[in-house]
Amino acid sequence: xxxxxxxxxxxxxxxxxxxxxxxxxxxxxxxxxxxxxxxxxxxxxxxxxxxxxxxxxxxxxxxxxxxxxxxxxxxxxxxxxxxxxxxxxxxxxxxxxxxxxxxxxxxxxxxxxxxxxxxxxxxxxxxxxxxxxxxxxxxxxxxxxxxxxxxxxxxxxxxxxxxxxxxxxxxxxxxxxxxxxxxxxxxxxxxxxxxxxxxxxxxxxxxxxxxxxxxxxxxxxxxxxxxxxxxxxxxxxxxxxxxxxxxxxxxxxxxxxxxxxxxxxxxxxxxxxxxxxxxxxxxxxxxxxxxxxxxxxxxxxxxxxxxxxxxxxxxxxxxxxxxxxxxxxxxxxxxxxxxxxxxxxxxxxxxxxxxxxxxxxxxxxxxxxxxxxxxxxxxxxxxxxxxxxxxxxxxxxxxxxxxxxxxxxxxxxxxxxxxxxxxxxxxxxxxxxxxxxxxxxxxxxxx
Numbered sequence: 001x002x003x004x005x006x007x008x009x010x011x012x013x014x015x016x017x018x019x020x021x022x023x024x025x026x027x028x029x030x031x032x033x034x035x036x037x038x039x040x041x042x043x044x045x046x047x048x049x050x051x052x053x054x055x056x057x058x059x060x061x062x063x064x065x066x067x068x069x070x071x072x073x074x075x076x077x078x079x080x081x082x083x084x085x086x087x088x089x090x091x092x093x094x095x096x097x098x099x100x101x102x103x104x105x106x107x108x109x110x111x112x113x114x115x116x117x118x119x120x121x122x123x124x125x126x127x128x129x130x131x132x133x134x135x136x137x138x139x140x141x142x143x144x145x146x147x148x149x150x151x152x153x154x155x156x157x158x159x160x161x162x163x164x165x166x167x168x169x170x171x172x173x174x175x176x177x178x179x180x181x182x183x184x185x186x187x188x189x190x191x192x193x194x195x196x197x198x199x200x201x202x203x204x205x206x207x208x209x210x211x212x213x214x215x216x217x218x219x220x221x222x223x224x225x226x227x228x229x230x231x232x233x234x235x236x237x238x239x240x241x242x243x244x245x246x247x248x249x250x251x252x253x254x255x256x257x258x259x260x261x262x263x264x265x266x267x268x269x270x271x272x273x274x275x276x277x278x279x280x281x282x283x284x285x286x287x288x289x290x291x292x293x294x295x296x297x298x299x300x301x302x303x304x305x306x307x308x309x310x311x312x313x314x315x316x317x318x319x320x321x322x323x324x325x326x327x328x329x330x331x332x333x334x335x336x337x338x339x340x341x342x343x344x345x346x347x348x349x350x351x352x353x354x355x356x357x358x359x360x361x362x363x364x365x366x367x368x369x370x371x372x373x374x375x376x377x378x379x380x381x382x383x384x385x386x387x388x389x390x391x392x393x394x395x396x397x398x399x400x401x402x403x404x405x406x407x408x409x410x411x412x413x414x415x416x417x418x419x420x421x422x423x424x425x426x427x428x429x430x431x432x433x434x435x436x437x438x439x440x441x442x443x444x445x446x447x
Contacts, residue, residue: 018323019323020194020199020200020323020383020384021199022319022323023199023200023202023203023316023319023320023323024184024197024199024202025202025227025229027229027230027233028184028197028201028202028229029183029184029185030183030184030185030229030233031183031184031197031229031232031233031239031397031398032181032182032183032184032233032395032396032397033181033182033183033184033187033196033197033396033397033398033399034179034181034182034393034394034395034396034398034399034400035179035182035187035189035192035196035399035400036179036400036402036405037171037175037176037178037179037393037394037399037400037401037402038175038178038179038402038405038406038407039083039084039085039086039401039402039403039406040084040086040087040406040407040408040409040413040417041083041084041403041404041406041407041408041409042082042408042409043408043409045082045083046082048083048160049160050159050160050161051160051161051162051163053097054097055077055093055095055096055097055161055163058161059077059079059093062079062080062081062082063077063078063079064078064079064080064090064421064422064425065077065078065425065428065429066078066095067114067118067428067429069110069111069114070110071110072108072110072111073096073098073099074094074095074096074101074107074108074111075095075096076092076093076094076095076111076114076115076118076428077092077093077095078090078091078092078093078421078424078425078428079091079092079093079165080417080418080421081167083403084403084417085167085169085401085403086169086170086171086172086175087172087175087409087413087416087417087420088135088137088140088169088170088171088172088417088420089167089168089169089170090122090168090420090421090424090425091165091166091167091168092115092118092119092165092166092168093161093163093164093165094107094111094115094163094164094165095163096163100162100163101163101164102148102150102162102163102164103148103164103264104164104257104260104261104264104355105261105264105265105268107164109257112257112260113252113257115164115166116251116252116256116257117252118166118428119144119166119168119251119357120248120251120252121424121427121428122142122144122168122424123142123144123248123369123370124370124427125423125424125427126140126142126170126363126369126370127363127368127369127370127371129365129366131423132363132364132365133365135416135419135420136172137170137172137363138173138362138363138364138365139173139362139363139364140170140171140172140173140176140362140363141170141171141176141362141363141393142169142170142359142363142369143167143169143170143171143356143357143358143389143391143393144166144167144168144169144356144357145166145167145169145354145355145356145357145378145388145389145391146164146165146166146167146354146355146356147352147353147354147355147388147389148164148264148351148352148353148354148355149348149349149350149351149352149353149382149388150162150284150349150350150351150352151348151349151350151352152286152287152349153287153288153336153342153346153349154335154339154342154343154346154348154349154386155339155342155343155386156348156349156352156382156386156388157352157354157382157385157386157387157388157389158352158388167389168424169391170363171393173362175394176393176394177394178394179394180395181394181395181396184196184197184398190344191340191343191344191386192400194344194384194385195343195384195385195386195387195390195400196385196387196390196398196399196400197239197390197397197398198380198381198382198383198384198385199383199384200320200381200382200383200384201239201240201380201381202227202229202239203313203316203317203319203320204241204381204383205226205227205240205241205381206226206227206310206312206313206316207270207274207309207313207316207317208241208266208267208270208379208381209224209226209227209241210308210309210310210313211266211267211269211270211308212224212262212263212266213308214307214308215266215308216262216266217262218243218259218262219250219255219256219258219259220255221245221246221250222243222244222245222246222259223243223244224241224242224243225241225242225243225244225376227241229397232392232397233397235360236360236392236395236396236397237358237360237376237392237397238356238358238376238378238380238390238391238392238397238398239380239390239392239397239398240354240378240379240380240381241378241379241380241381242358242376242377242378242379243259243263243376243377243379244374244375244376245259245375245376245377246375247371247372247373247375248370248372248375250375251357259377260355260377263355263377263379264355267351267353267379267381268351271350271351273306274317275291276302277294277299277302277303277306277317278293278294278299278302278321278324279291279292279293279294280294280298284349284350285349285350288332288335288336289332290326290327290332290346290347290349292326293321293324293325293326296318296321296322299317299318299321300314300318300321303317303318324347327346343384343386344384345384346384347383347384348382348383348384352381352382352383353379353380353381353382354378354379354380354382354388354389354390355377355378355379355380356377356378356380356389356391357375357376357377357378358375358376358378358391358392359372359374359375359376360374361373361374387400387401
């Protein structure tokens with residue numbers, strides 16, 4: 001499936017969006033976005049390649065620490081990423097070679113609990129006044145997230161390693177202020193625009209909200225927010241389905257794991273049902289293959305049979321079918337040879353999403369981010385976007401991190417980065433199963 005050309009050009013007076021661009025709600029064109037959030041980079045980064053083998057062979061000396069999970073084969077590996085999101089970031093990998101854990105849905109409960117405790121301890125780490133002052137992180141922004149994407153051909157949010165892994169990021173204030181946001185409509189590059197805010201982002205939000213209301217039971221004290229680009233722009237919230245949760249302590253409780261699994265399971269079921277409506281097939285496509293679309297009338301009949309879909313979602317999905325096209329073998333060969341075209345035109349190869357934890361509360365020495373009152377689980381769905389997370393930073397509702405054109409890290413940068421990562425990693429071995437709960441209770445006392 002691919003989108004038709006030509007794409008809409010917002011610089012043409014009186015022009016109306018067509019193709020995939022017609023899927024955006026009108027208000028989405030005014031979303032503030034940042035197309036080049038600078039990230040530091042190595043002067044001599046390794047060649048980009050997918051991990052098709054053992055994790056230790058792939059990450060090598062970038063593995064800073066490994067921790068066993070009691071009763072499980074999996075280990076948690078703390079990794080220094082070769083392509084950073086920020087000077088102050090680190091990765092947590094579910095490390096196992098004989099079985100690859102791809103999502104929260106197929107990860108053992110003890111492993112997921114350990115992973116989320118380690119994530120909560122990153123928040124605790126950034127709530128330590130000595131850490132905030134020592135690394136110059138006052139008024140920084142915290143983000144924790146991970147991607148799920150089975151695509152094996154064109155660029156996607158989980159390109160290098162299909163193992164479940166968390167990105168723990170903190171962006172200093174200076175980085176967030178480096179580039180002023182633009183309106184989404186002012187981004188002339190089609191691929192960049194669609195990667196900042198996927199054309200299906202608000203459609204998928206509406207469909208997922210229908211699916212959750214149609215059969216899922218969210219834990220108590222969780223509140224589902226409906227799609228609203230004006231609210232996202234006004235409040236600086238990231239694009240995507242948002243569930244407000246009661247605080248970081250929820251993340252380390254069984255209810256937190258229940259919510260994450262419910263989101264994944266519901267999204268997987270909805271995606272399977274819609275793929276069947278659109279293609280009549282349940283089979284996942286191979287590399288450089290996509291299933292053929294059913295005629296539009298058949299698709300609409302299939303959508304009508306899904307009782308959980310709202311009339312608004314049925315209409316939006318019918319619009320999606322009208323702008324998708326089958327890919328001929330000749331076109332697919334061209335896309336395989338031209339990744340830039342594939343990123344712009346070829347849909348991803350399955351259910352693709354980023355799931356992140358977002359709070360607008362800044363990192364601060366005198367107000368621990370661990371005690372944040374406003375906290376969301378955000379699910380960004382992707383149809384063609386080549387990025388994983390598009391975070392809300394620096395006044396933007398969506399950003400693309402520039403990991404190729406950012407500043408080269410100096411020796412001092414690399415030393416500070418390593419000191420930050422090791423200081424965080426050193427806290428993990430001493431943390432018993434309930435340590436995060438104690439820290440969170442302490443933070444609540446400082447609200």
